[in-house]
Amino acid sequence: MPTAVTAQQARTPTREPGGIAARFLLPLIALATAVTAANIYLAAPLLPLIARDFGSTPSAVAWVASVAQFGYAAGLLVFAPLGDTVNRRRLVAVLSLVTAAALVAGAMSAGTTALAAAVLIASAATVVPQLLVPLVAQRAPADRRARHVAAVIAGLFTGIVAARVLGGLAGQAFGWRAVFVGAAVLTAALGLLTAYALPVEHRAARTGSLFSGLAALPSVVRRSPDLWRACVRQAGMYGAWSALWTSLALLLTAEDATGYGLTTATAGLFGLFGLAASMVAPLAGGFVDRFGAAKVVRSAYLLAAASVPLFWLGGHVLWALFVAAIAVHAALVASHVANQTLALTTTSTPATANTAYVVAGFAGGAIASALAGSAFTHFGWGGVCAVAGVWLVLGWATTTTAVRR
Template identity: 85%
Template sequence: MPTATVAARRSARVPTRRADSLLLVLIALCTAVTAANIYLAAPLFPLIAHDFGSTPSAVAWIASVAQFGYAAGLLVFAPLGDSVNRRRLVGVLSLVAAVALGAGATASGTTALAAAVLVASAATVVPQLLVPLVAQRAPADRRARHVAAVIAGLFTGIVAARVLGGLAGQAFGWRWVFVGAAALTALLGLATAYALPVEERRRSGPLFSGLTALPSVVRHSPDLWRACVRQAGMFGAWSALWTSLALLLTGSAYGLSTATAGLFGLFGLAATVVAPLAGGFVDRFGAAKVVRSAFALAALSVPLFWLGGHVMWALFVAAIAVHAALVASHVANQTLALTTTSTPATANTAYVVSGFAGGALASALAGSAFTHFGWGGVCAVAGAWLVLGWVTTSVRR
């Protein structure tokens, strides 16, 4: 009887594990498609400007609108993962994003397009609703690997938006790219919502209580605070270098075309490769060791980027190193953020918003630094962000 009972339990676990694996793959695909929506317009600006009878610089501000919309969506919708039905929320947000993208495809001017991008980006927080669920359902000894699978999907979507989006826009027109993104968002979003497990949620407070609880959650969790600050430093360094790289490549140092410079986005695929490895290292060695190694690798990439202002091979090596450092740090810090409090969705919101804020501020400083001090000034901003992110967390226990 005991042997038969054990065999029955094992046979029952096999379908469950298979179902969890399929759900994880579906969530990763949904994450890739929805994350791409934030950066969908950026490679299409020349085509959009030509269609509207304008210049690329006159429509480039729409990229900032997308970032602002995503930040607003994070603050408003992501904390709801702790208190509302996630299936319904994922389905509704996916449909809202799809409708907004469809409206963007029919826009007749920059104002209408910006409004559509704003709404679509605000509704594109679905990945941050799914990551806490993945961490919650994963076995303890494989939690970071499961989180890493979703993060790999996110970075793949970002790369696809910048590279494949531009190529598809050139072949079919920018409006059809928006239509395709709308169709994929609706299809995968609704499929993911249908596949999510049923959750019984009873809200005990106001609908947006998670938003007001953010400062308290961070203040009472030193591990979460440390993850937020360190990732803000890491993402800030990456943003300073990566957002300014096109200025270096298309400037007098190299004189590349915009299309050729855009191919550097393919180095983002290094993040997709590194994410599963980083997840395994976190599960085996712990988050702290992985974060230390990631900061050391990022610190090494900064002088390589400076050297890349003169020789191309250094840029190749530095681009791979900084993406590997970013994703390894992200996997470790986000796993820590998701497991350090009793409100993982709220903690995840604090973590993602902190990283986003660090990246936005560093990007703004890097643009000014490039104008006044050249590429060396950009590298100095990146180095300073790494130092601030590490030293600030090292002096507080």
């Protein structure tokens, strides 16, 4: 019986790239994913430099970084489902150029309002990774599909780490405007190169509105129990990670008895623990291909559950934070590889299913982050750990029915 992925391929025949293009397509997609994913978090480490340039304070311009999250969410809902119906070569090229233009406009902005508008557009258009992941899953051999998806996910997490660590260092050396221009050049170059290397897709003329994919999301999730479980479980996992990771800077930089009193730059180096995700992704992909997604997700949840008391202990001893940071990143990426592979192969519209999956995880993370900030204010670091633990319980307890392999 053909899988959902092969059914999708049958409806959208392609001309495969040959020679060097075919050999380096997956590494190229992973690299393009790293660069485009970094754009979402580009402003965050540059906020002190932006504030100084605009004669303001970092807290007064912090909302610019939050705008990027809303832009990315909007882009996911509008553009990512188009991967099922629109020629991806053209869409990747157009979105890459729009992102680059918005980043250049941001570099030329004279105030926070203009900068926020540019960041909003750039983040909405930088959804290229979620257009390419379904393509990777479609092209991959069935016995290596999760490993191919893991390669792209590794690129995504590497981009996030690079934005937070290297972006801050480059901004200190050359200024935040130069970082925006450099990101624009990289985005345009890699976006156009990736679009050129993608297989040619011969698809029938698309019918319906720009938002037809968005309208189809509820029915796609309703018809696939496997997709629903993947969405809920990743929302729980990503929520727990977000609660801990977004509140960690508050613990590290607090100068009273509740924190460690570290500088912002030193606390930012904790972002390097995100590199654990890049190393775990290929291993997780191999385990999914060998043992199935359900076992990998179960193991990831156990590891994440073990990291929560370690994070709590890290409120008193720093070494526990090191161990917990590695553990929760490994759990997050292993769960992500397994759940996203399942989401991409459980329906005949993988791009739409992938959109539902990513939006569910994003929503879980956003809600948990908001609750964690309030919990830290009222209950300290222990309250943050409690939010993370509750999110893991909710993500697992609501999906206790058997998962089909």
